[in-house]
Amino acid sequence: MSSPGFDEKSISASGEKVDHHVEVSVAQVDTAAALVAGREHALDPAEAAKLRRKIDKHILPLMMVLYWVQFMDKTTLGNSAILGIREDAHLTTSQYNWLGTIFYLSYLVFEFPQNLCLQRFPVGKWMSANIFVWAISLCCHAACTNFAGLFVVRILLGMCEGSITAGFMIVTSMFYTREEQTLRVGYWFLMNGTAQIISGFIAFGSLHIQTSGFASWQWLMIITGIITLITATAFWFFFPDSPTSAWFLTQEERANAVLRIRENQTGVENKQFKKEQMIEALLDPKTWLFALFSALNNIPNSLTNQRSIIVTDFGFSTLQTTLLGCVDGVIEIVTIWTGVTIAVKIPNSRAYVGSIYLIPNILGVFLVNFLPWSDKIGLLFSVWLTGVGTTGFVLSLSWIAAVTSGHTKRVTTNAIMLSAYCIGNAAGPFMWQAKYKPRNHIPWIIIGICYACCIALLLAIRVLLSRENKRRDQEPPDLTYDDIYIERVVDGKVTQVKVEKEFLDLTDKQNREYRYVL
Numbered sequence: 001m002s003s004p005g006f007d008e009k010s011i012s013a014s015g016e017k018v019d020h021h022v023e024v025s026v027a028q029v030d031t032a033a034a035l036v037a038g039r040e041h042a043l044d045p046a047e048a049a050k051l052r053r054k055i056d057k058h059i060l061p062l063m064m065v066l067y068w069v070q071f072m073d074k075t076t077l078g079n080s081a082i083l084g085i086r087e088d089a090h091l092t093t094s095q096y097n098w099l100g101t102i103f104y105l106s107y108l109v110f111e112f113p114q115n116l117c118l119q120r121f122p123v124g125k126w127m128s129a130n131i132f133v134w135a136i137s138l139c140c141h142a143a144c145t146n147f148a149g150l151f152v153v154r155i156l157l158g159m160c161e162g163s164i165t166a167g168f169m170i171v172t173s174m175f176y177t178r179e180e181q182t183l184r185v186g187y188w189f190l191m192n193g194t195a196q197i198i199s200g201f202i203a204f205g206s207l208h209i210q211t212s213g214f215a216s217w218q219w220l221m222i223i224t225g226i227i228t229l230i231t232a233t234a235f236w237f238f239f240p241d242s243p244t245s246a247w248f249l250t251q252e253e254r255a256n257a258v259l260r261i262r263e264n265q266t267g268v269e270n271k272q273f274k275k276e277q278m279i280e281a282l283l284d285p286k287t288w289l290f291a292l293f294s295a296l297n298n299i300p301n302s303l304t305n306q307r308s309i310i311v312t313d314f315g316f317s318t319l320q321t322t323l324l325g326c327v328d329g330v331i332e333i334v335t336i337w338t339g340v341t342i343a344v345k346i347p348n349s350r351a352y353v354g355s356i357y358l359i360p361n362i363l364g365v366f367l368v369n370f371l372p373w374s375d376k377i378g379l380l381f382s383v384w385l386t387g388v389g390t391t392g393f394v395l396s397l398s399w400i401a402a403v404t405s406g407h408t409k410r411v412t413t414n415a416i417m418l419s420a421y422c423i424g425n426a427a428g429p430f431m432w433q434a435k436y437k438p439r440n441h442i443p444w445i446i447i448g449i450c451y452a453c454c455i456a457l458l459l460a461i462r463v464l465l466s467r468e469n470k471r472r473d474q475e476p477p478d479l480t481y482d483d484i485y486i487e488r489v490v491d492g493k494v495t496q497v498k499v500e501k502e503f504l505d506l507t508d509k510q511n512r513e514y515r516y517v518l
Contacts (some may be wrong), residue, residue, distance in 0.1 A: 048260050051253060055175050058248045062239050063168055063188040066131065069224075069231045070164050072202075073138055073157070074103075075304060076224055079203040079325070080217035082308045082318050088145070088215055094297035095147045097429040099154050100302065106158025114162040115415040118170060118408065119273060122241035127167045131232035134160035139225035142218035147481055156484040158422075165421075166414045169401045173241035173410070177261055178402040178517055179344070185398035186340030192390070193336065199224070204322045220243055272368055277408035279414045287413050291401045291420035293457040298421050300361075300447040302385065302428025310383060313438050314376040324380070331387045339391030340398075348518035350399050351462035354392035355455040361389035365448035369441055386447070392454060393479030401467060403516045406507030472512055 056390055077085075077099060086096055114292035117126055144150045168188060174182050206220040240246035243257035303310075307328065311321045335357060343353045349388035364385025371378045400417055404410045508514045 026312045043259050047256065050181070051256055051260060052176075054248070054253070055243075055246075055257065058246070059171070059175065059240060060184065060187060062235060063171070064191045066127075066164065066235065067168070067188045068191035068198070068229055069228050070134075070161060070195075071192040072199045073134070073224055073228060074161075075196060075199045076138070076141070077103075077154075077218055078304055078306070078308050079199060079322070080220060082312060082321055083203060083206060083217035083220060084215050085150075085217040088217070089147060089150060091147055091150075093432075093434050097432060099147075099150055100304075100429040101426045102151055103154045103158040103161075104422040104426035106155040107162045108158075108419050108426065111162045111166070111419045112404055112412075112415045112420060115166050115411045116273070118163060118167050118392045119411045123167050123170055124235065124239035124241040127163050128232055128236035128239065130160040130163040131228060131235055135225050135228035135232055138228055139222055141221040141225075142214075153170055162418070165397070166411075166418055169397060169414050170410070171400045173261075173400070175257065175261070181402055182340050182350070182395065182398040183344050185401075186336050186394055186440055189390075189394045189397070190333045190336040192331030193329040193334075196332065197326040198329075200322055200325040200329070203325070204319070207319065208320060273368040274406070274408040274505075277406045277507055278412045280406070280509055281404075281409045281416070283410035284409075284413075284509070286400075286403065286461060287416055287459045289457055289464065290396060290413075291416050292419045293396055293454055293461070294393070295420040295424040296450040296457070297389075297396070297454050298424030299428045299431075299450045300386065301425050302431065302443075303383075303447075306429075306432050307383065310379065310440070314379050316376070316380075327384060328387050335388045335391050335410045336394050340394060343395055347493075350518065351458040354395045354458045356453050357391040358455050360385045361387075361451045362448055364388075365444050365451065368437070369444050369448075373439065389451060389454075392458065398456070399461075399517070404508060405406075405511060405514060407505055409507045440513075462518050465518055469515050469518075472515065475512055 081096065085091070091099070114130075134157055137153045137160070140153045141150065144153060171184075172184050172188075176184050202223055203220055206216040206223065209216055209219045211219075238247075240248070243249065243261075244254055246254060246257070249257060308321050308325065311324055312318065316324065339353055339357050343350050346353070362384045367382035367385070368379055371382060373379075396417075400413060401410070404413045431446055432440065436442050505516075508516070
């Protein structure tokens with residue numbers, strides 16, 4: 001097997017190796033390679049656990065707050081629908097749906113550029129800049145009086161949000177082992193549920209703000225925009241870009257933080273874009289299976305902007321609907337937390353857990369289609385059941401990060417999966433047409449089919465990765481990347497230091513010792 005991009009220095013005229021090592025530039029390897037090159041691999045378990053707790057303490061709260069804020073901001077459109085934005089901005093049903101769609105189309109268009117920027121620039125600072133622009137855009141919603149103005153600010157929101165989930169996936173893989181990533185992704189993603197609860201109360205409070213010339217939905221936009229602006233400031237000053245430069249870690253702790261994730265065989269990051277890794281990501285079947293899952297799983301996500309309207313159509317008042325929205329948040333928190341906890345407790349169970357949690361969604365779709373229209377409590381419970389399956393998508397985010405190696409490949413794969421997420425979210429709103437009201441049978445049937453396909457895709461991904469692991473188990477040892485060196489200056493002298501395979505920025509295909517978690 002060849003070493004793409006590596007400069008072999010020690011070759012004799014006859015073609016035989018004189019020295020059994022390859023010298024590479026620092027730019028070709030992982031950014032953490034120079035930090036840990038030549039260090040002892042063993043890390044005391046107690047010390048590693050203490051370091052993990054310190055990392056948790058400094059980055060998890062910020063990640064959880066930001067994910068709460070970003071989802072709360074997304075739900076402002078749905079909450080504004082029952083606070084008067086449709087009437088004040090003179091929106092038709094089609095125009096309202098377009099405001100939901102254009103957010104995700106903008107997200108889609110800017111997703112790959114955002115991922116390239118996340119590779120090129122410091123991750124924390126880039127996300128902070130995006131949060132700031134997004135906060136200003138959210139506040140600007142309050143100044144919009146027509147469809148055109150709202151259309152523009154929704155484009156800006158979508159453009160900025162493309163950096164958040166992608167950035168979090170990168171950061172989580174930088175700081176945590178593959179076993180730890182599932183739980184941490186679950187922690188920050190379940191804040192979506194918290195956002196639904198808090199945004200419900202903010203919407204309830206906004207409903208009672210009576211000011212001349214300034215509507216309740218405008219107050220909702222201003223309040224959430226200010227919260228987002230505060231979050232952007234905190235992120236800029238306190239969120240780290242990498243374990244190799246984290247402000248809250250000593251130099252020794254930075255090196256240990258990198259050694260702690262050595263078992264991932266993914267390194268930390270590499271600032272050099274590698275075309276061959278991008279091509280590998282595009283040709284990898286698992287990339288497209290995850291992408292298809294992401295698209296189909298998020299077509300039903302159009303319920304985010306439709307849920308308030310649907311519940312109101314059941315016969316609940318505006319006040320009741322704003323408060324009932326809090327229950328959706330509780331369901332999401334409980335199901336995500338239990339789902340990721342089970343997936344961590346039972347090794348290699350991601351596909352099975354995700355599939356099981358999608359079953360209540362299918363049941364909810366069945367009930368909402370066949371219960372009598374007069375049974376508004378039963379219909380409400382049916383809609384709540386469709387919120388259980390979010391766990392499957394959360395597990396897929398941590399799973400794809402845990403089975404993809406090579407920084408450019410990881411960035412490309414993230415972009416593809418999140419682009420598919422956008423496609424699903426952009427397509428979803430068009431199901432909800434006036435001609436299908438009040439029962440909306442067609443949209444609900446489409447949602448049910450999507451959930452069934454998602455179960456099949458999760459199981460297919462598991463079969464694919466399991467077979468690849470078995471194939472690699474039968475292969476002879478691959479020594480291609482066992483003797484790779486970089487130059488370091490020590491006490492004024494240039495010396496060559498061996499770089500371990502885990503920090504060579506190899507892809508999961510290049511590194512034959514890599515095994516996929518299931």
